[in-house]
Amino acid sequence: MTQLFEISKTFHFDMTHRLSFHQGKCRHLHGHTYTLEVYVRGVPDKHGFVMDFGDLKHIVKEEIVDILDHSVAIYEKDVTLVDALSGKFRAVMLPFETTAENLCAWIARRLQARNLDISKIILWETPTSKAVLTL
Numbered sequence: 001m002t003q004l005f006e007i008s009k010t011f012h013f014d015m016t017h018r019l020s021f022h023q024g025k026c027r028h029l030h031g032h033t034y035t036l037e038v039y040v041r042g043v044p045d046k047h048g049f050v051m052d053f054g055d056l057k058h059i060v061k062e063e064i065v066d067i068l069d070h071s072v073a074i075y076e077k078d079v080t081l082v083d084a085l086s087g088k089f090r091a092v093m094l095p096f097e098t099t100a101e102n103l104c105a106w107i108a109r110r111l112q113a114r115n116l117d118i119s120k121i122i123l124w125e126t127p128t129s130k131a132v133l134t135l
């Protein structure tokens, strides 16, 4: 009988951002230590691997963690932040407000482009707040 599995790996990265539309405190520049959980679905091969956890780690590090870690994430239409910070520090320009939900969708797209069958992305922005994207 074919058994369908999900495997996952968990990552951490530190990132500064703000939400330019926000009426509360999140419109101010602030940082989080994010926790990212990446889930890949698949049927195990003859050895019992959906995929090697090590390969998953390398792809997620390359596509996500190494780009966002210790960066300032800037929404490209947030003129105030673009003027103040682009070209300085490690600024990552993104075409969306950097909510946990939007970041999940961006992460999923980048990993799908590396041919991973992503079933879920969970992004913890704080120890009590997360977004879950189920595909």
Ligand SMILES: Nc1nc2c(c(=O)[nH]1)N=C([C@H](O)[C@H](O)COP(=O)(O)OP(=O)(O)OP(=O)(O)O)CN2
Pocket (backbone or CB within 6 Å): 019, 026, 030, 098, 099, 100, 101, 125, 126, 128, 129
């Ligand atoms: N749906 C969403 N709501 C909020 C987001 C988001 O990405 N999606 N983001 C923020 C802010 O970035 C904020 O830093 C995190 O919000 P919050 O959970 O309110 O943070 P606290 O540190 O106040 O958490 P407590 O555990 O309640 O102290 C806001 N909303």
